[in-house]
Amino acid sequence: MTAEYESFALGDVQLQSGETLKHAKLAYKTYGTLSPKGDNAVLMPTFYTGTHTRNEAYFGPGRALDPARHFIVSVNMFGNGLSSSPSNTIPEQAGARFPHVTLYDNVVCQHRLIVEELGIDRLALVTGWSMAGCQTYHWGALYPDMVEAILPFCASAKTSPHNFVFLEGVKAALQADSAWNGGDYGTQPVTGLKAFARVYAGWAYSQAFYREGLYRQFGFESVEDLLQGWEADHVDNWDANDLLAKLWAWQQGDISANSRYGGDFDKALAGILPKAILIPSTTDLYFPPEDNALEAERMPHAELRPYVSKFGHCAASPGKDPGFDAFLDQAITDLLD
Known part of the structure; x- marks a missing residue:
């Protein structure tokens, strides 16, 4: 950035x-x-x-x-x-x-x-x-x-309410990582950030996007490739507490x-x-x-x-x-x- x-x-x-x-x-x-x-x-x-x-x-x-x-x-x-x-x-x-x-x-x-x-x-x-x-x-x-x-x-x-529940899902995935430690982590909770990204990817695109393989337009050969790309983006670019601070604002x-x-x-x-x-x-x-x-x-x-x-x-x-x-x-x- x-x-x-x-x-x-x-x-x-x-x-x-x-x-x-x-x-x-x-x-x-x-x-x-x-x-x-x-x-x-x-x-x-x-x-x-x-x-x-x-x-x-x-x-x-x-x-x-x-x-x-x-x-x-x-x-x-x-x-x-x-x-x-x-x-x-x-x-x-x-x-x-x-x-x-x-x-x-x-x-x-x-x-x-x-x-x-x-x-x-x-x-x-x-x-x-x-x-x-x-x-x-x-x-x-x-x-x-x-x-x-x-x-x-x-x-x-x-x-x-449905949007709120979607956000609860990605939040729960992140916080399930033991490294999360209630937000008092010494290093980023990488497993949680990867889980956050994988859950989020299912909501970001439509059913037709996945069914028709439109992810290939972004250079991904498979759904798994796309998911790994999302994992890398979140691990490399975002702090877990930052993500959750904005998520709380979104939910409210x-x-x-x-x-x-x-x-x-x-x-x-x-x-x-x-x-x-x-x-x-x-x-x-x-x-x-x-x-x-x-x-x-x-x-x-x-x-x-x-x-x-x-x-x-x-x-x-x-x-x-x-x-x-x-x-x-x-x-x-x-x-x-």
Whole structure:
């Protein structure tokens, strides 16, 4: 993971949990230049196993989002190893002692970055995949007067019970490793991380993806090859406590779980005033199109635009489904125009 990014010091942050995240920081990177009118700012949070560098796959020269025309802010969520995380914070909050941080906490701190550090008072668009999309919904609900448009893809405004249970499964697989030791491990629980990856791979892609051997498009000769690739990615790139800190935030995801909406989910959806296009993958196993359809019905200015794919949730993962980039770019163009 690259070190080429900026860091915004937040100080001590009071969290929804009642805990305090001490010496909090947000890692971020900007691309392009803010226009004189300040009307070309785009915010992209990061997804579950992503950093700002992987967001770079969603924009570029000639794309709907282009640093030649837009000022793009890619901000790393808490727990991803760059912003404040169990793996990089002060010793008293390191590892399993890291405070519980919600998506609401992430977005409130991102708002401080945008306003206090970058001097931006309008966002032309907030967009992102998966957990980044979940944060995108929060932006629309919490700051409807600041955001012109939102485009969450393969995401939801509230984590469903089924999604919650899926996450319990991967969490249990990781924690079953004796080396996990309640989060107080000396070295990474490699067996647990491998188990986490194997369980996750079954949910990330669709049944048709495996049935038709589409993994061969990624250079894997067999399902076992793919699973070993997922194992290596998690062992080589992720800290177990970091993964579980973000997983907890994902499980609690709910745009209405705050003082503004008091748990009234319908009210929170009605409060998303920006223009919106919701893009589910038709074969996503944990952010299914049905959830987005219910959201779109309750949002004042939302369009449901499903993407037909056999790649499941990973239809929108950078570099996976070759048709997705054009589909995403068209939706962004439609919103910005």
